[in-house]
Amino acid sequence: MLNNGVTLDHFWQRVPTLAEQGVGAHGGGGGGSNSRVNPSSGGGGGGGGGDKEKKEYKRFKDEVERYHVQNETLSRIGEQLDAIEKLKDRTYGSDHVAQLDAETEALRRQYDAQVDLYDEAMKWRAADQAELVSLGVGVQFDENGTISNYEDVIQGLIDQYNAAVDAYNESEQEEGDKLRLEDAEQFYEDAKTAIENYEEAVATANEAQNEMADILN
Numbered sequence: 051m052l053n054n055g056v057t058l059d060h061f062w063q064r065v066p067t068l069a070e071q072g073v074g075a076h077g078g079g080g081g082g083s084n085s086r087v088n089p090s091s092g093g094g095g096g097g098g099g100g101d102k103e104k105k106e107y108k109r110f111k112d113e114v115e116r117y118h119v120q121n122e123t124l125s126r127i128g129e130q131l132d133a134i135e136k137l138k139d140r141t142y143g144s145d146h147v148a149q150l151d152a153e154t155e156a157l158r159r160q161y162d163a164q165v166d167l168y169d170e171a172m173k174w175r176a177a178d179q180a181e182l183v184s185l186g187v188g189v190q191f192d193e194n195g196t197i198s199n200y201e202d203v204i205q206g207l208i209d210q211y212n213a214a215v216d217a218y219n220e221s222e223q224e225e226g227d228k229l230r231l232e233d234a235e236q237f238y239e240d241a242k243t244a245i246e247n248y249e250e251a252v253a254t255a256n257e258a259q260n261e262m263a264d265i266l267n
Contacts, residue, residue, distance in 0.1 A: 116174060117254060120167040127160045161265045168258035171251050178248035187241050195252050197245065204245075211238045 134156060138149045175195065182189045188206060192198040214234030221227040 116250070117167060117170055120163060120170055123163045124160065124167065127156055127163060131156050131160070157265055161262055164258045164261045164265070168255050168262070171255035171258060175248065175251035175255060178244060178251050181244050182241075182248055185237075185241050185244060189245075197249070200245075204242075207238055207241050211235070 131153065134149055134153045138146060138153070141149055179191070179195075187203050188199070189197055189203055190199045197203065211234050214231055218227055218231040
């Protein structure tokens with residue numbers, strides 16, 4: 051569940067993937083100067099001088115703060131546990147027992163919040179992994195979900211972008227050439243962001259698991 055009650059399933063239905071917008075290993079996509087294609091696919095010639103500049107829409111997945119609700123919940127519970135810890139040091143007898151009971155309840159809620167964070171991270175991980183595959187940059191995953199060929203993927207993205215730069219530098223640098231270079235730049239940034247988002251999701255899920263284990267110990 052995302053912020054404001056929006057689920058990931060709802061989010062992915064309402065927001066087109068990069069591949070659907072024309073960003074993918076095989077290029078393509080619809081017309082319009084705001085579509086992004088894999089620069090290695092080449093593409094059409096220069097545009098007409100009378101074309102209007104088209105702005106791109108903001109995308110929900112680019113603007114949303116992941117794990118906002120879960121992090122806010124965990125922050126509040128952490129503050130409550132800090133307050134309980136201070137009261138434990140200043141109370142005795144039945145009052146001290148009451149604080150121990152309050153601590154147990156807060157730890158139970160903290161565990162549940164970590165489970166919620168883990169579930170949310172795993173949903174993002176699956177969505178990010180699907181997007182990486184759709185981009186066609188050759189990512190491979192080991193049994194733990196780690197990108198096992200990370201350096202090769204990054205080098206491939208750099209080589210592809212640099213090839214687009216060479217093509218632009220050797221071109222007449224007309225409007226169509228500029229658009230193709232912009233597409234190459236956008237594809238590079240989108241792919242890097244997709245990798246970073248995926249790795250963040252993996253790390254968040256792993257951290258939540260560790261926190262759950264610590265609470266139980």
